Amino acid sequence: MTQELPPWHDDLQRYRALCAALAARRTPRPPPGLRPDGCLLDGRPLLNPVHALATFDWPVQRIGPRYRGRQADGLPVRLALFRNAIGGVDHIVLGAQGEALVATLARRRVSGRRLVADLARQLSALPASADPADALTASADPMGLQRGLALLLEQFRARGLVLGSVVTAV
Numbered sequence: 001m002t003q004e005l006p007p008w009h010d011d012l013q014r015y016r017a018l019c020a021a022l023a024a025r026r027t028p029r030p031p032p033g034l035r036p037d038g039c040l041l042d043g044r045p046l047l048n049p050v051h052a053l054a055t056f057d058w059p060v061q062r063i064g065p066r067y068r069g070r071q072a073d074g075l076p077v078r079l080a081l082f083r084n085a086i087g088g089v090d091h092i093v094l095g096a097q098g099e100a101l102v103a104t105l106a107r108r109r110v111s112g113r114r115l116v117a118d119l120a121r122q123l124s125a126l127p128a129s130a131d132p133a134d135a136l137t138a139s140a141d142p143m144g145l146q147r148g149l150a151l152l153l154e155q156f157r158a159r160g161l162v163l164g165s166v167v168t169a170v
Contacts, residue, residue: 008058015060036164041112043165047105051082120145
């Protein structure tokens with residue numbers, strides 16, 4: 001007699017595989033000019049190079065002895081997974097704006113101020129999100145979005161997803 005696998009099994013296996021892959025990756029040497037405590041708006045924010053973005057149907061980061069869901073709630077769970085300073089793997093639950101910020105950090109090498117301003121303009125043109133994880137940046141006001149995105153950058157640094165800023169030439 002075989003036991004039926006729980007409905008979240010595949011998501012949990014994918015989450016564990018991503019964590020194992022990130023833990024095994026070699027950390028590249030930080031670039032010259034990296035300042036862990038530098039201004040993220042004046043400098044160029046440096047995204048942790050050992051990271052991955054993933055979306056799951058289940059809250060895989062909560063599954064354990066105290067949580068074993070029977071039915072997905074229908075909202076995607078967006079996670080930024082990254083290796084922390086002591087070699088473990090951490091995660092941050094992202095809303096749509098947080099996910100857009102991480103994706104933009106990964107592909108653009110500009111000052112934080114420019115990155116935040118450009119992303120705020122793009123996001124303010126989109127319809128409002130009903131995602132509760134976007135509460136910090138849920139505003140149609142580009143200035144409000146800029147403040148929210150700057151706050152997210154600081155939170156990402158505090159958690160280790162952003163390593164600091166690289167001094168850029170003026």
